[in-house]
Amino acid sequence: MVMMKNIVLIGLPGSGKSTLGKLLADELNCTYYDMDCVIEDNLNQSIISIFKDKGEAYFREIEYNVADKITKHNQASVIATGGGVVTMQKTMVVLKENGYTIFLNRPLNKIYADIETKNRPLLRDNIFRLESLYNQRIHLYREYADYIIDNNGEINNCLDKLIEVSNKILLANT
Ligand SMILES: Nc1ncnc2c1ncn2[C@@H]1O[C@H](COP(=O)(O)OP(=O)(O)OP(=O)(O)O)[C@@H](O)[C@H]1O
């Protein structure tokens, strides 16, 4: 089967992957997957409670299985990943084998301004953990990124840049 290339958004929690991923998929008329939502639907459990009951290592295995499954459809999709997907190499391997990754680079101060922490287990008790997540992960986001797009202004401005890059990717893979 010929695999179409997916558009895979990576970046810190609050960088805009879910919001912009949905808008991008609508614009491109593609299927949209939000990996966090797929996991919650499959397990019928919230991410916060998966972390609490089974721990992060278990969540990362589920995240890998979901990535493996949703990337193997024969239509290009837009995939919003969870913020920590870059911490599991095998998950990044399947995502990159079947798609192009775009790192949504949003400045920390902008994320702090509007992130909702109650459903984000790693940030719930201390929003300033985001800074240590940034320090731990920034090299991974950069290393795994096929493209880097700054999200430092209006949402629509970033969406326009995403559409331009995605159209290039999709055109090159038809
Ligand atoms: N350029 C922007 N201007 C204003 N608000 C923005 C911008 N980009 C993202 N946001 C807002 O930031 C918040 C976090 O975005 P979103 O939930 O899409 O992040 P995420 O990357 O999916 O996070 P997570 O990894 O935790 O799922 C949302 O309220 C979103 O509307």
Ligand SMILES: O=C(O)C1=C[C@@H](O)[C@@H](O)[C@H](O)C1
């Ligand atoms: O940054 C992270 O490690 C996470 C981000 C969320 O999208 C979820 O995938 C989960 O809360 C873990």
Ligand SMILES: [Mg+2]
């Ligand atoms: Mg999200």
